[in-house]
Amino acid sequence: MPLHSYTTEKTGSLEVICGPMFSGKSEELIRRLRRATIAKQKTGVFKHSLDNRSTLKSVVSHNGTTLEAFATYTPEAIAALVEDNDIAVIGIDEVQFFDTTIISVICTMVNKGKRVIVAGLDTDFRGVPFGSMPTLLSIADSVAKLQAICTECGDNAIFTQRLVDGRPARYDDPIILIGAQEAYQARCRGCYLIDKKPFVLQL
Ligand code: ADP
Ligand code: ZN
Numbered sequence: 001m002p003l004h005s006y007t008t009e010k011t012g013s014l015e016v017i018c019g020p021m022f023s024g025k026s027e028e029l030i031r032r033l034r035r036a037t038i039a040k041q042k043t044g045v046f047k048h049s050l051d052n053r054s055t056l057k058s059v060v061s062h063n064g065t066t067l068e069a070f071a072t073y074t075p076e077a078i079a080a081l082v083e084d085n086d087i088a089v090i091g092i093d094e095v096q097f098f099d100t101t102i103i104s105v106i107c108t109m110v111n112k113g114k115r116v117i118v119a120g121l122d123t124d125f126r127g128v129p130f131g132s133m134p135t136l137l138s139i140a141d142s143v144a145k146l147q148a149i150c151t152e153c154g155d156n157a158i159f160t161q162r163l164v165d166g167r168p169a170r171y172d173d174p175i176i177l178i179g180a181q182e183a184y185q186a187r188c189r190g191c192y193l194i195d196k197k198p199f200v201l202q203l
Helices: 025-038 075-084 101-111 133-139
Strands: 013-019 043-048 055-060 066-072 089-092 115-121 142-145 159-164 182-187
Touching: 013 025, 013 101, 013 133, 025 043, 025 055, 025 066, 025 089, 025 115, 043 055, 043 075, 066 075, 075 089, 075 101, 089 101, 101 115, 101 133, 115 133
Parallel strands: 013 115, 013 142, 043 066, 043 089, 089 115
Antiparallel strands: 055 066, 159 182
């Protein structure tokens, strides 16, 4: 009787890379995918198209490295492309933008033996856990929580500061503000500013 049961079937895995904007998530995703390519594994890169179209776009990191990606609107479109192209290693950037069906799509791919690597914001500009990220972090095989550099003081930054017309955004500001100039910065706990932050996080 062997101590361990062995299987010839390949097991899949889920790796999550998270952190605020500018923390190097895209860079790290690109690095892992390049290594998989060097290992002669078939890779596929995906990101949300943000509108109802599927096109080719690039994953571009803030330091300029790029990787060609499929931009899709639905998680099911990712599953279909992975199936059709027999992709073994799947990278998904900005995973927080997909609807919650991304969770079951990822689980299905992992169960089929795929290596799935996702990158995304763990919290939104209010500091609230973002979309499917809490679930993906919980079910992941590995998690990398990256930090950026605070634009105000140079400390490690875990927050994404939203600025509207140069001022810190309010907690209940709408996600889309018509006609306003918007910007995002990485900030540390001390320099991150937001009004009406709930004392207890409401989930
Ligand atoms: P993310 O995907 O997390 O937004 P990227 O991989 O696109 O991050 O970009 C990381 C790169 O951004 C860094 O290597 C650095 O060159 C650049 N960068 C610009 N501003 C900052 C900052 N405030 N903190 C850290 N890196 C920064
Ligand atoms: Zn700071």
